[in-house]
Amino acid sequence: xxxxxxxxxxxxCKSGTSVxxxxxxxxxxxxxxxxxxxxxxxxxMLMATSNEGSxxxxxxxxxxxxxxxxxxxxxxxxxxxxxxxxxxxxFYICSARLSGTKETQYFGPGTRLLVL
Amino acid sequence: QKxxxxxxxxxxxxxxxxxxxxxxxxxxxxxxxMWYRQYSRKGxxxxxxxxxxxxxxxxxxxxxxxxxxxxxxxxxxxxxxxxSATYLCAMIKSGSEKLVFGKGTxxxxxx
Numbered sequence: 001x002x003x004x005x006x007x008x009x010x011x012x013c014k015s016g017t018s019v020x021x022x023x024x025x026x027x028x029x030x031x032x033x034x035x036x037x038x039x040x041x042x043x044x045m046l047m048a049t050s051n052e053g054s055x056x057x058x059x060x061x062x063x064x065x066x067x068x069x070x071x072x073x074x075x076x077x078x079x080x081x082x083x084x085x086x087x088x089x090x091f092y093i094c095s096a097r098l099s100g101t102k103e104t105q106y107f108g109p110g111t112r113l114l115v116l
Numbered sequence: 117q118k119x120x121x122x123x124x125x126x127x128x129x130x131x132x133x134x135x136x137x138x139x140x141x142x143x144x145x146x147x148x149x150m151w152y153r154q155y156s157r158k159g160x161x162x163x164x165x166x167x168x169x170x171x172x173x174x175x176x177x178x179x180x181x182x183x184x185x186x187x188x189x190x191x192x193x194x195x196x197x198x199x200s201a202t203y204l205c206a207m208i209k210s211g212s213e214k215l216v217f218g219k220g221t222x223x224x225x226x227x
Binding site: 002004006032034042043044046049091093095097104105106107108109110112 | 213
Protein backbone atom coordinates (compact mmCIF):
# COMPACT_ATOMS: atom_id res chain seq x y z
CA UNK A 1 0.00 0.00 0.00
CA UNK A 2 0.83 3.72 0.08
CA UNK A 3 1.88 4.06 -3.52
CA UNK A 4 2.39 7.44 -5.14
CA UNK A 5 2.80 7.76 -8.89
CA UNK A 6 4.09 10.61 -11.01
CA UNK A 7 3.61 11.24 -14.67
CA UNK A 8 5.57 11.75 -16.81
CA UNK A 9 8.75 10.20 -15.46
CA UNK A 10 10.85 12.20 -17.86
CA UNK A 11 10.15 15.16 -20.10
CA UNK A 12 12.22 17.19 -22.51
CA CYS A 13 10.80 20.47 -23.71
CA LYS A 14 11.80 23.64 -25.50
CA SER A 15 12.42 26.84 -23.65
CA GLY A 16 9.24 28.88 -23.26
CA THR A 17 6.81 25.98 -23.19
CA SER A 18 4.78 24.83 -20.19
CA VAL A 19 5.00 21.40 -18.65
CA UNK A 20 2.45 19.71 -16.40
CA UNK A 21 3.46 17.01 -13.91
CA UNK A 22 0.85 14.83 -12.22
CA UNK A 23 1.12 13.29 -8.78
CA UNK A 24 -1.37 10.64 -7.72
CA UNK A 25 -1.87 8.69 -4.52
CA UNK A 26 -3.01 5.33 -5.85
CA UNK A 27 -4.34 3.52 -2.82
CA UNK A 28 -4.95 6.16 -0.18
CA UNK A 29 -6.41 9.60 0.24
CA UNK A 30 -4.07 12.51 0.71
CA UNK A 31 -5.45 15.82 1.85
CA UNK A 32 -1.93 17.22 1.71
CA UNK A 33 0.67 16.78 -0.99
CA UNK A 34 4.09 18.34 -1.22
CA UNK A 35 6.26 19.29 -4.16
CA UNK A 36 10.03 19.13 -3.97
CA UNK A 37 12.90 19.89 -6.25
CA UNK A 38 16.19 18.04 -6.11
CA UNK A 39 19.45 19.05 -7.75
CA UNK A 40 22.15 16.46 -8.50
CA UNK A 41 23.79 15.12 -5.35
CA UNK A 42 21.73 17.47 -3.22
CA UNK A 43 18.92 16.94 -0.78
CA UNK A 44 15.27 17.69 -1.45
CA MET A 45 14.12 21.30 -1.42
CA LEU A 46 10.48 21.87 -0.51
CA MET A 47 8.79 24.07 -3.06
CA ALA A 48 5.19 24.13 -1.88
CA THR A 49 2.53 22.46 0.21
CA SER A 50 -0.71 21.62 -1.54
CA ASN A 51 -3.96 21.06 0.29
CA GLU A 52 -6.98 19.62 -1.45
CA GLY A 53 -9.47 22.30 -2.40
CA SER A 54 -7.36 25.28 -1.36
CA UNK A 55 -4.48 27.35 -2.66
CA UNK A 56 -0.98 25.99 -2.30
CA UNK A 57 1.46 27.46 0.18
CA UNK A 58 4.79 28.27 -1.43
CA UNK A 59 8.18 28.35 0.24
CA UNK A 60 10.16 31.53 0.29
CA UNK A 61 11.88 32.17 -3.02
CA UNK A 62 9.58 29.93 -5.07
CA UNK A 63 7.63 31.83 -7.73
CA UNK A 64 3.98 30.86 -7.48
CA UNK A 65 3.20 32.24 -10.94
CA UNK A 66 5.89 30.08 -12.45
CA UNK A 67 5.12 26.88 -10.57
CA UNK A 68 1.36 26.50 -10.63
CA UNK A 69 -0.04 23.90 -8.28
CA UNK A 70 -3.52 22.48 -8.34
CA UNK A 71 -4.87 19.92 -5.87
CA UNK A 72 -8.32 19.21 -7.22
CA UNK A 73 -9.01 15.90 -5.52
CA UNK A 74 -7.86 13.78 -2.60
CA UNK A 75 -5.70 11.70 -4.92
CA UNK A 76 -4.34 14.15 -7.49
CA UNK A 77 -2.10 17.18 -7.43
CA UNK A 78 -0.51 18.79 -10.47
CA UNK A 79 2.53 21.02 -10.86
CA UNK A 80 2.75 23.14 -14.01
CA UNK A 81 6.06 24.74 -14.84
CA UNK A 82 5.08 27.73 -16.96
CA UNK A 83 7.34 29.24 -19.59
CA UNK A 84 10.09 26.83 -18.69
CA UNK A 85 13.73 27.87 -19.02
CA UNK A 86 16.92 25.81 -18.89
CA UNK A 87 17.46 26.76 -15.23
CA UNK A 88 14.18 24.99 -14.43
CA UNK A 89 15.74 21.70 -15.46
CA UNK A 90 15.70 19.50 -12.39
CA PHE A 91 14.26 16.44 -10.69
CA TYR A 92 10.79 17.19 -9.35
CA ILE A 93 9.36 14.89 -6.69
CA CYS A 94 5.96 14.92 -5.05
CA SER A 95 4.91 13.34 -1.79
CA ALA A 96 1.53 12.60 -0.33
CA ARG A 97 0.75 12.51 3.35
CA LEU A 98 -1.61 9.86 4.59
CA SER A 99 -4.71 11.65 5.85
CA GLY A 100 -4.87 11.72 9.62
CA THR A 101 -1.14 11.22 10.13
CA LYS A 102 1.69 13.67 10.55
CA GLU A 103 4.80 11.67 9.86
CA THR A 104 3.98 9.37 7.00
CA GLN A 105 4.81 11.08 3.72
CA TYR A 106 5.12 8.79 0.74
CA PHE A 107 7.09 9.95 -2.25
CA GLY A 108 6.53 9.52 -5.93
CA PRO A 109 9.27 8.24 -8.25
CA GLY A 110 10.09 11.73 -9.50
CA THR A 111 9.97 13.53 -12.84
CA ARG A 112 13.12 14.54 -14.59
CA LEU A 113 12.64 17.76 -16.54
CA LEU A 114 15.11 18.93 -19.14
CA VAL A 115 14.49 22.29 -20.77
CA LEU A 116 16.47 22.92 -23.94
CA GLN B 117 24.56 25.95 11.46
CA LYS B 118 22.03 23.90 9.53
CA UNK B 119 19.05 22.59 11.42
CA UNK B 120 19.82 19.00 10.47
CA UNK B 121 23.38 17.80 9.93
CA UNK B 122 24.21 14.57 8.14
CA UNK B 123 27.59 13.40 6.94
CA UNK B 124 27.27 12.97 3.15
CA UNK B 125 29.90 10.24 3.05
CA UNK B 126 30.40 8.41 0.79
CA UNK B 127 30.41 5.31 2.97
CA UNK B 128 31.68 2.03 1.55
CA UNK B 129 31.37 -1.26 3.44
CA UNK B 130 31.73 -4.97 2.65
CA UNK B 131 28.66 -7.15 2.35
CA UNK B 132 27.51 -8.40 5.75
CA UNK B 133 28.83 -5.41 7.67
CA UNK B 134 26.81 -3.45 10.19
CA UNK B 135 26.20 0.06 8.92
CA UNK B 136 25.65 3.04 11.18
CA UNK B 137 24.16 6.23 9.77
CA UNK B 138 23.67 9.32 11.88
CA UNK B 139 22.13 12.76 11.99
CA UNK B 140 22.26 15.53 14.53
CA UNK B 141 19.85 18.39 14.91
CA UNK B 142 19.88 21.67 16.72
CA UNK B 143 16.22 22.47 17.36
CA UNK B 144 14.46 20.67 20.19
CA UNK B 145 11.15 21.39 18.45
CA UNK B 146 11.74 18.40 16.18
CA UNK B 147 9.40 15.66 17.35
CA UNK B 148 9.05 13.18 14.48
CA UNK B 149 12.04 11.44 12.96
CA MET B 150 12.19 9.52 9.69
CA TRP B 151 14.69 7.66 7.60
CA TYR B 152 14.30 7.48 3.84
CA ARG B 153 16.24 5.46 1.29
CA GLN B 154 16.72 6.90 -2.17
CA TYR B 155 18.07 4.94 -5.09
CA SER B 156 19.63 6.86 -7.93
CA ARG B 157 17.08 8.75 -10.04
CA LYS B 158 14.18 7.55 -7.87
CA GLY B 159 11.98 9.11 -5.22
CA UNK B 160 12.76 8.55 -1.52
CA UNK B 161 11.27 5.48 0.12
CA UNK B 162 10.13 5.70 3.74
CA UNK B 163 12.06 3.14 5.78
CA UNK B 164 11.20 3.97 9.35
CA UNK B 165 9.72 6.67 11.51
CA UNK B 166 9.82 7.23 15.23
CA UNK B 167 8.32 9.69 17.63
CA UNK B 168 9.94 9.11 20.96
CA UNK B 169 13.45 8.49 22.21
CA UNK B 170 14.51 4.88 22.08
CA UNK B 171 14.90 2.14 19.53
CA UNK B 172 12.58 0.85 16.83
CA UNK B 173 13.40 -2.29 14.91
CA UNK B 174 12.13 -3.52 11.55
CA UNK B 175 13.91 -6.52 10.11
CA UNK B 176 17.54 -5.63 9.51
CA UNK B 177 16.94 -1.97 10.29
CA UNK B 178 17.01 -0.29 13.70
CA UNK B 179 16.24 3.37 14.22
CA UNK B 180 17.47 5.04 17.35
CA UNK B 181 16.52 8.46 18.71
CA UNK B 182 18.24 10.28 21.57
CA UNK B 183 16.36 13.51 22.11
CA UNK B 184 18.58 14.59 25.00
CA UNK B 185 21.59 14.57 22.68
CA UNK B 186 19.61 15.59 19.59
CA UNK B 187 21.02 12.61 17.76
CA UNK B 188 19.38 9.96 15.61
CA UNK B 189 20.82 6.83 14.06
CA UNK B 190 19.91 4.12 11.59
CA UNK B 191 21.62 0.76 11.87
CA UNK B 192 21.59 -1.77 9.06
CA UNK B 193 22.57 -5.32 9.99
CA UNK B 194 23.90 -7.88 7.54
CA UNK B 195 24.15 -5.23 4.84
CA UNK B 196 23.49 -6.31 1.26
CA UNK B 197 24.58 -4.85 -2.09
CA UNK B 198 20.91 -3.97 -2.63
CA UNK B 199 21.17 -1.60 0.35
CA SER B 200 23.48 0.61 -1.74
CA ALA B 201 21.63 3.92 -1.92
CA THR B 202 21.51 7.37 -0.39
CA TYR B 203 19.98 7.45 3.09
CA LEU B 204 18.22 10.62 4.15
CA CYS B 205 17.21 11.49 7.66
CA ALA B 206 14.21 13.77 7.96
CA MET B 207 12.40 15.44 10.83
CA ILE B 208 9.21 17.33 11.53
CA LYS B 209 8.81 20.01 14.17
CA SER B 210 5.95 20.10 16.58
CA GLY B 211 3.17 22.18 15.04
CA SER B 212 4.59 21.87 11.52
CA GLU B 213 3.89 19.53 8.65
CA LYS B 214 7.12 20.10 6.74
CA LEU B 215 9.89 17.57 6.46
CA VAL B 216 13.37 18.96 7.08
CA PHE B 217 15.93 16.72 5.43
CA GLY B 218 19.55 16.01 6.08
CA LYS B 219 21.90 16.10 3.08
CA GLY B 220 21.85 12.32 2.76
CA THR B 221 24.62 9.75 3.13
CA UNK B 222 25.61 7.74 0.09
CA UNK B 223 26.18 4.10 1.03
CA UNK B 224 27.83 1.44 -1.11
CA UNK B 225 27.81 -2.19 0.01
CA UNK B 226 30.43 -4.15 -1.87
CA UNK B 227 29.83 -7.85 -2.68
